[in-house]
Amino acid sequence: MTAGIAQAQAAEVYYNPANAASSSGQTTGYDLYKTIGCPGRGILDAPCAGPAPAKPAAPAPVAKIADTDGDGISDDKDRCPGTPSGAKVDAQGCELDGDKDGVVDRLDKCPTTPAGRKVNAEGCELDGDNDGIVDALDKCPTTPAGRAVNAEGCELDGDNDGVVDALDKCPTTPAGNKVNSQGCDLDTDGDGIVDQADQCPTTPAGDRVDAKGCSLPKVINLEGVNFDTNKDTLRPESSAILDDAAATLKRYPGLKVEIAGHTDSASGDAHNLDLSQRRANAVMKYFVDKGIEADRLTAKGYGESLPVADNATSAGRAKNRRVELRSLN
Numbered sequence: 001m002t003a004g005i006a007q008a009q010a011a012e013v014y015y016n017p018a019n020a021a022s023s024s025g026q027t028t029g030y031d032l033y034k035t036i037g038c039p040g041r042g043i044l045d046a047p048c049a050g051p052a053p054a055k056p057a058a059p060a061p062v063a064k065i066a067d068t069d070g071d072g073i074s075d076d077k078d079r080c081p082g083t084p085s086g087a088k089v090d091a092q093g094c095e096l097d098g099d100k101d102g103v104v105d106r107l108d109k110c111p112t113t114p115a116g117r118k119v120n121a122e123g124c125e126l127d128g129d130n131d132g133i134v135d136a137l138d139k140c141p142t143t144p145a146g147r148a149v150n151a152e153g154c155e156l157d158g159d160n161d162g163v164v165d166a167l168d169k170c171p172t173t174p175a176g177n178k179v180n181s182q183g184c185d186l187d188t189d190g191d192g193i194v195d196q197a198d199q200c201p202t203t204p205a206g207d208r209v210d211a212k213g214c215s216l217p218k219v220i221n222l223e224g225v226n227f228d229t230n231k232d233t234l235r236p237e238s239s240a241i242l243d244d245a246a247a248t249l250k251r252y253p254g255l256k257v258e259i260a261g262h263t264d265s266a267s268g269d270a271h272n273l274d275l276s277q278r279r280a281n282a283v284m285k286y287f288v289d290k291g292i293e294a295d296r297l298t299a300k301g302y303g304e305s306l307p308v309a310d311n312a313t314s315a316g317r318a319k320n321r322r323v324e325l326r327s328l329n
Helices: 003-011 029-035 235-249 268-287 313-321
Strands: 220-221 258-261 297-301 320-329
Touching: 235 268, 258 268, 268 297, 268 320
Parallel strands: 258 297
Antiparallel strands: 220 320, 258 320
């Protein structure tokens, strides 16, 4: 008992507001002995247990913000709340549109359209005439379907005559030549010789013309067609003249002609008649070899019987040695 009192006297001061012996509420020594302990426990030197500390309140649950379309942007910040699953979106929850053409990248088949260009539902530039040149670059935006075009979207005009190739019936017109609506050289008098080469541009309608566009006479003297002396062998310089005559015959496939051979009077009649016939035959063969039908040609030798000049002079005899084409129809 004595030991217990000593321990109580030596103990630290306890605060006991129920102790009427101390006006300060502090008890020491013997006063402590009289008041220490816990009523009802029978232990004078054991303090009563204090009240259990209050448990801290559990934190309030944090409300989870919804992301209805699952794009990673919460509904309260999502300006495009119905984004399809898996689509890439920006910070506002809207699908990406890299070229800003109004078609999202997920659907854009032309994702690098230049700024400001009009596009279709697939994000590709408009091409109203479907010529392969987009409207923004197309200088001929109403090209008919199926026509070939250049880089500017305009129809090709290979000979640059102003008539597009699709309508040009003469697609290789020489540069600078005037053409009609079909792209062919103009032939004002309709004689088959274009104005560019026509030396007789006002030939009467229906006249047959030569390569220069001039009316053919009933009899054409093939001046310059020469033969070896006293032979029926054509000289080389004759080819150009005969080729021109053959071209005229081809231009008029219905034309039939007589090839008339003539000589001067230097030899006997029989010899001259035979020589003129052989020379007419030689010219006919030349024409046939050039593609003229034989049934359009008749060869006839007249010898010296039809002179056109005086056989008494060398100049006259030279004129009498000739080959003529005579129209038979």
